[in-house]
Amino acid sequence: MLTTTFARNLRLISHSLLGVMVGFAVTVHAGPTEDTKEATRLYQQGKLDSALAKINGALAQQPKDAQGRFLKGLIFTEQKKTAEAIQIFTGLTEDYPELPEPYNNLAVLYASQGNYDKAKAALELAIHTHPSYSTAYENLGDIYAQLARRSYDKVLQLDKSNTTAQSKLAMVKDLFNPPAKTSPVTVAAVEPAKTTPSSSSPTKSEPLKPNAATTAPPAKTEPAKSTPAATGGKADAQVAAAVQAWANSWAAKDVAGYLASYAPDFETPDGLTRAAWEAQRKERIERPKSISVEVKISKVTVKGDEAAVVFRQAYRSDAVKSNNTKTLKLVRAGDKWLIRSERAGS
Numbered sequence: 053m054l055t056t057t058f059a060r061n062l063r064l065i066s067h068s069l070l071g072v073m074v075g076f077a078v079t080v081h082a083g084p085t086e087d088t089k090e091a092t093r094l095y096q097q098g099k100l101d102s103a104l105a106k107i108n109g110a111l112a113q114q115p116k117d118a119q120g121r122f123l124k125g126l127i128f129t130e131q132k133k134t135a136e137a138i139q140i141f142t143g144l145t146e147d148y149p150e151l152p153e154p155y156n157n158l159a160v161l162y163a164s165q166g167n168y169d170k171a172k173a174a175l176e177l178a179i180h181t182h183p184s185y186s187t188a189y190e191n192l193g194d195i196y197a198q199l200a201r202r203s204y205d206k207v208l209q210l211d212k213s214n215t216t217a218q219s220k221l222a223m224v225k226d227l228f229n230p231p232a233k234t235s236p237v238t239v240a241a242v243e244p245a246k247t248t249p250s251s252s253s254p255t256k257s258e259p260l261k262p263n264a265a266t267t268a269p270p271a272k273t274e275p276a277k278s279t280p281a282a283t284g285g286k287a288d289a290q291v292a293a294a295v296q297a298w299a300n301s302w303a304a305k306d307v308a309g310y311l312a313s314y315a316p317d318f319e320t321p322d323g324l325t326r327a328a329w330e331a332q333r334k335e336r337i338e339r340p341k342s343i344s345v346e347v348k349i350s351k352v353t354v355k356g357d358e359a360a361v362v363f364r365q366a367y368r369s370d371a372v373k374s375n376n377t378k379t380l381k382l383v384r385a386g387d388k389w390l391i392r393s394e395r396a397g398s
Contacts, residue, residue: 091120121143
């Protein structure tokens with residue numbers, strides 16, 4: 053039996069379902085070979101290249117082994133080799149159509165690409181093969197919600213005055229992005245750039261008013277501080293809002309929301325697998341009794357579907373206090389901005 057887990061998150065199926073797979077218990081008639089067991093151990097330790105080499109050796113002897121192929125698909129997923137992973141899981145659905153897990157993996161991968169129609173079809177096949185497979189039902193619910201969101205967006209593109217569609221879209225967005233419940237968090241928008249008055253026509257530089265979309269909601273225990281926004285456009289505001297949502301989730305100890313801020317191809321530190329990194333972050337978020345995060349953005353740079361944000365981060369918990377500069381690199385995923393990498397410094 054080969055089992056992997058992932059933190060379920062109904063908000064961002066396009067990236068959260070990809071991080072690590074949930075509930076996959078692929079059982080075949082033959083037990084795993086010693087090479088497969090060793091490859092599994094290496095995979096769990098985050099030694100992906102070694103695990104791949106070991107499982108390739110095992111598959112050379114038993115090319116039809118479902119467990120070995122399944123593990124190879126997981127390794128490719130961790131290595132961000134989406135096309136190769138899709139090929140592996142597609143082959144498994146063809147050779148072992150009675151197994152629901154490969155269909156679910158395909159849905160995860162398709163959803164990470166924003167291809168919700170293919171993801172929906174794959175999940176329906178998973179349910180057809182295994183009507184009691186709860187994971188597929190849950191994921192299918194996410195897919196339907198994303199499809200509904202896409203449809204309501206289209207309605208409003210055609211008719212901005214459609215208040216019914218506006219309300220429905222707001223409900224879907226609330227489902228995927230609930231407000232933080234506890235813990236103060238301060239997220240400042242981009243600081244206004246200083247201007248030098250012209251010698252011919254001196255003017256006084258006025259800071260822009262904060263954009264409601266990029267100003268953190270006030271905390272219950274103390275008002276959130278904000279800095280006037282000076283974003284360079286809609287994309288800048290969206291990126292700043294994404295950082296705000298990430299910080300809000302962190303401060304509220306909302307592990308699912310926090311992890312949902314990260315892209316499927318997030319560059320995990322220290323060679324950790326995505327599963328190991330998520331487990332580490334979960335433990336570090338849940339362990340403190342309280343967390344406070346203050347983020348003051350100093351620079352947002354958007355180039356096409358990629359962005360970089362530099363900010364000052366003040367973190368406080370009942371055990372740790374820190375204040376440092378951090379840089380997040382984000383990538384656009386549909387109508388969202390997700391974190392691809394993070395590092396200390398500017």
